[in-house]
Amino acid sequence: ANTIGITLTINGESRSLQVAPWTTLLDLLREDLDLTGTKKGCDHGQCGACTVLVNGTRINSCLTLAVMKDGASITTVEGLAGIEGLHPLQAAFVEHDAFQCGYCTPGQLCSAVGMLSEGHAHSRDEIREAMSGNICRCGAYTNIVDAIEDVMH
Numbered sequence: 329a330n331t332i333g334i335t336l337t338i339n340g341e342s343r344s345l346q347v348a349p350w351t352t353l354l355d356l357l358r359e360d361l362d363l364t365g366t367k368k369g370c371d372h373g374q375c376g377a378c379t380v381l382v383n384g385t386r387i388n389s390c391l392t393l394a395v396m397k398d399g400a401s402i403t404t405v406e407g408l409a410g411i412e413g414l415h416p417l418q419a420a421f422v423e424h425d426a427f428q429c430g431y432c433t434p435g436q437l438c439s440a441v442g443m444l445s446e447g448h449a450h451s452r453d454e455i456r457e458a459m460s461g462n463i464c465r466c467g468a469y470t471n472i473v474d475a476i477e478d479v480m481h
């Protein structure tokens with residue numbers, strides 16, 4: 329088959345992979361690597377369910393071809409928790425009931441981690457704006473902002 333060899337570091341583990349040139353990072357994660365925590369909502373950049381971190385920057389993995397990220401370090405929701413337990417944002421999401429159905433949560437979490445490292449959101453309005461690429465159909469936005477604010481303080 330017509331595949332290209334790439335190397336990705338995924339949640340800290342280096343992986344050599346053969347991918348078709350048209351395979352999205354989202355499909356590579358979910359279908360080839362069985363990392364199904366990252367969700368496919370719209371598959372065209374509208375919902376944020378597929379958000380992962382690439383070299384620490386949040387991106388929509390459905391809009392990203394895997395081959396374009398050769399050599400990059402990818403963090404998915406599966407990689408957020410550490411040996412000491414949940415990532416502080418995960419713990420805050422639990423504490424603040426920042427999800428209902430949970431489908432958007434992996435994307436919300438990865439997006440929030442990226443947003444916090446960008447460092448430009450300081451008020452609730454700025455957090456909402458910075459998180460506006462992540463849709464929650466259940467409308468848990470108030471609790472999501474509560475959780476993020478909790479980690480910031």
Ligand code: FES
Pocket residue numbers: 367368369370371372373374375376377378379388389390391
């Ligand atoms: Fe990628 Fe919706 S699945 S933005």
